[in-house]
Amino acid sequence: MRILVVGSGAREHAIVHALHREDAPEGHELHAAPGNPGIARLATLHDVDPMDSRGVAGLATELGADLVVVGPEAPLVAGVADAVREAGIACFGPSAQAAALEGSKAFAKDVMAAAGVPTAMAHVCTTEQQVVDALDAFGPPYVVKDDGLAAGKGVVVTSDRDEALAHARACLVRRAQDEAAVVIEEFLDGPEVSLFCLSDGTTVVPLAPAQDFKRALDGDQGPNTGGMGAYSPLPWAPQDLVAEVVERVAQPTVDEMHRRGTPFAGVLYCGLALTSRGVRVIEFNARFGDPETQVVLARLATPLAEVLLAAATGHLADQPPLRWLDDAAVTVVLAAHGYPGTVRAGDEVAGVDDAEELAGVHVLHAGTSADDDGRLVSSGGRVLSVVGVGPDLAVARETAYAGLALIELRGAHHRSDIAATMPTL
Ligand code: AMP
Ligand code: GLY
Numbered sequence: 234m235r236i237l238v239v240g241s242g243a244r245e246h247a248i249v250h251a252l253h254r255e256d257a258p259e260g261h262e263l264h265a266a267p268g269n270p271g272i273a274r275l276a277t278l279h280d281v282d283p284m285d286s287r288g289v290a291g292l293a294t295e296l297g298a299d300l301v302v303v304g305p306e307a308p309l310v311a312g313v314a315d316a317v318r319e320a321g322i323a324c325f326g327p328s329a330q331a332a333a334l335e336g337s338k339a340f341a342k343d344v345m346a347a348a349g350v351p352t353a354m355a356h357v358c359t360t361e362q363q364v365v366d367a368l369d370a371f372g373p374p375y376v377v378k379d380d381g382l383a384a385g386k387g388v389v390v391t392s393d394r395d396e397a398l399a400h401a402r403a404c405l406v407r408r409a410q411d412e413a414a415v416v417i418e419e420f421l422d423g424p425e426v427s428l429f430c431l432s433d434g435t436t437v438v439p440l441a442p443a444q445d446f447k448r449a450l451d452g453d454q455g456p457n458t459g460g461m462g463a464y465s466p467l468p469w470a471p472q473d474l475v476a477e478v479v480e481r482v483a484q485p486t487v488d489e490m491h492r493r494g495t496p497f498a499g500v501l502y503c504g505l506a507l508t509s510r511g512v513r514v515i516e517f518n519a520r521f522g523d524p525e526t527q528v529v530l531a532r533l534a535t536p537l538a539e540v541l542l543a544a545a546t547g548h549l550a551d552q553p554p555l556r557w558l559d560d561a562a563v564t565v566v567l568a569a570h571g572y573p574g575t576v577r578a579g580d581e582v583a584g585v586d587d588a589e590e591l592a593g594v595h596v597l598h599a600g601t602s603a604d605d606d607g608r609l610v611s612s613g614g615r616v617l618s619v620v621g622v623g624p625d626l627a628v629a630r631e632t633a634y635a636g637l638a639l640i641e642l643r644g645a646h647h648r649s650d651i652a653a654t655m656p657t658l
Pocket of ligand 2: 445522
């Protein structure tokens with residue numbers, strides 16, 4: 234199959250890595266736009282901006298692609314998948330209208346209410362007075378979310394009322410031009426789980442659940458980030474969790490989107506809290522999660538291309554059940570100096586090949602680029618995702634950290650407690 238993957242992060246590298254290793258008779262012909270230096274080893278890169286719908290659709294046409302896979306949320310919300318489909322090419326990724334499940338938290342809340350999906354109670358506020366009333370109605374800890382896309386950084390969870398109010402004000406001001414809105418939510422206690430559900434607009438096929446570590450520092454301290462590490466499987470989670478989430482969350486949401494005439498085809502990322510009162514949706518995303526994809530796809534035994542094509546073309550119901558390796562996977566993100574604040578770029582990244590020589594280790598690139606002398610340098614917040622695969626989580630974790638230890642990047646930081654302790658329910 235000739236496949237174009239759109240995006241340049243470790244998630245897209247994980248997708249390309251999974252497509253590359255599968256045992257298709259002649260392999261796949263892989264392309265990426267714009268990709269990164271890690272992806273360049275497995276696919277042909279094209280200098281096309283993921284946000285340029287016409288550019289992406291034009292490239293897919295020129296290549297004669299059989300399938301386009303759109304990785305990040307911003308191009309989906311901007312309608313890149315629509316443009317590709319209009320060009321007559323199968324695309325894995327929801328339409329702009331369906332991607333609003335991620336693009337607008339207020340829209341997602343509306344769909345969940347209509348579909349009877351359990352989630353945190355929330356008030357969508359457009360004035361400061363509404364914010365004050367909502368904060369005081371819920372009490373601490375306060376959860377304040379920017380309504381629009383914010384790369385995982387638009388959410389503040391705090392017991393400090395002034396901090397909550399300041400974040401809400403900033404959201405209202407930032408969005409003042411277009412309908413400003415901030416969402417104030419009930420705090421959900423309990424461990425978080427990410428479950429990716431593939432859908433062709435009708436059928437839902439869940440992948441294996443994973444856990445992400447969103448905070449910057451060990452012990453879940455520090456600011457929220459895009460994600461600092463992940464692991465899968467979740468030995469502590471209830472056996473019937475996946476079935477329950479499909480039945481109570483993913484299928485009703487997909488059905489509601491279908492009913493509204495905006496079917497959701499792609500991956501519905503269910504961000505969940507397992508609270509004392511049951512499963513609740515924290516958020517939906519309209520794409521694979523990063524870094525959870527790095528561990529989930531490392532464990533998938535079924536060839537990925539067939540499944541993504543089936544989702545893109547309305548044939549998921551015809552697919553045999555997914556097969557999984559018995560292995561566990563852990564990934565640790567190496568972040569640049571300053572992340573998630575202002576990051577420093579241009580530091581040399583060394584030792585990636587040494588890390589990859591370790592059995593069970595592969596290194597996925599995100600914020601890397603090649604400088605004028607061809608050296609690998611940092612060029613973004615999350616620089617690398619080091620993945621360790623092993624027979625159980627303890628071995629996978631040791632493997633990932635052994636790989637990470639061989640990589641040098643001045644001023645970099647990472648969490649040292651990914652998959653170290655498991656939650657209790
Ligand atoms: P979101 O961007 O909505 O996923 O939020 C980012 C992170 O903030 C989540 O992964 C949670 O750790 C935390 N969070 C969001 N909403 C809530 C909530 N209602 N209760 C507790 N924590 C939350
Ligand atoms: N891992 C969190 C996200 O992809 O949004």
